[in-house]
Amino acid sequence: MKSPLLSLPGAVPAEGRDEGVAAHYGDLFREQRALADGSGLVDLSHRGVVTVTGDDRLAWLHLLLTQHVSDLAPNQATEALILSANGHIEHALYLVDDGTTVWMHAEPGTQGDLVAYLESMKFFYRVEVADRTEDFAVVHLPAGSIAEVPDGVAVRETAHGRDLFLPRADLEPYAAAHGPVAGILAYEALRVEAYRPRLGFETDHRTIPHELGWIGSAVHLQKGCYRGQETVARVHNLGKPPRRLVFLHLDGSEVHLPGHGTPVRLAADGQEGRQLGFVTTSARHHELGPIALALVKRNVAVDAELIAGDTAAAQETVVEP
Secondary structure (H helix, E strand, O other): OOOHHHHOOOOEEOOHHHEOEEEEOOOHHHHHHHHHOOOOEEEEOOOEEEEEEOOOHHHHHHHHOOOOOOOOOOOOOEEEEEEOOOOOEEEEEEEEEOOOEEEEEEOOOOHHHHHHHHHHOOOOOOOEEEEOOOOEEEEEEEOOOOOOOOOOOEEEEEOOEEEEEEEHHHHHHHHHHHOOEEOHHHHHHHHHHOOOOOOOOOOOOOOOHHHHOOEOOOEOOOOOOOOOHHHHHHHHHHOOOOEEEEEEEEOOOOOOOOOOOOEEEEHHHHHHOOOOEEEEEEEEEOOOEEEEEEEEEOOOOOOOOEEEOOEEEEEEEOOOO
């Protein structure tokens, strides 16, 4: 879905998974600084919006998700995953219950598969699942924002800011009243700085939650059975994940950022060395310069000097080996 905010002055459309919203509005670093200072907003209207209603909604979701949600209090934000039978991540969901409805947003374009899966698991439970992407747009207000939230709008409030499920018809007037609007590149740079993983960027077809630090924030280890739980419990109790997420400080003298999938190797081995992982997200940060997240083999030394493609990279530990 193409956002109406792409008509704002200076808007440059995003590409790839974030197509439909603006990459930036002409000044990436100014937009980042505004968000870091708690002002402005981010248009996330390309993300999928799904709701679950009915008396059994929380008890039912509790059986399907990695998070403990059976007793989720109204207006308390949480996040959860849906795993395959082998424990690989299929969906990442960002939820809040407003007392009558569970609101969740998910990666752009994934809502169709998400709704299909949820529908297939309804059985006798008193729940209704709906794709509300055409009716509601996700808007992000950064931490510290004093922007007004309209009455009746569902809100996820976290340490990183507030996600509003805003009626699409209200997107343009709300942005005009509470801007400036920042592009997705500014939002992503702050996400990378905060070590926060994103489905489809930090994940591939075999990613398990432990590799990305999602245990605790999105995976509850003391809840009942759900699909993929055996893998979660086995790795937590008996072993270590095969890979781990790291944060990279990239050489600032390079003009181009290493893109998603760029091989990561030991600097000492050069570009012909054995691949130890890959870049998942890279960004230009207004204070830190070029930075990235990467997924590397667990046994890579935490103090090892790395290269991402041909770019020197110093690592910080996100997930312990």
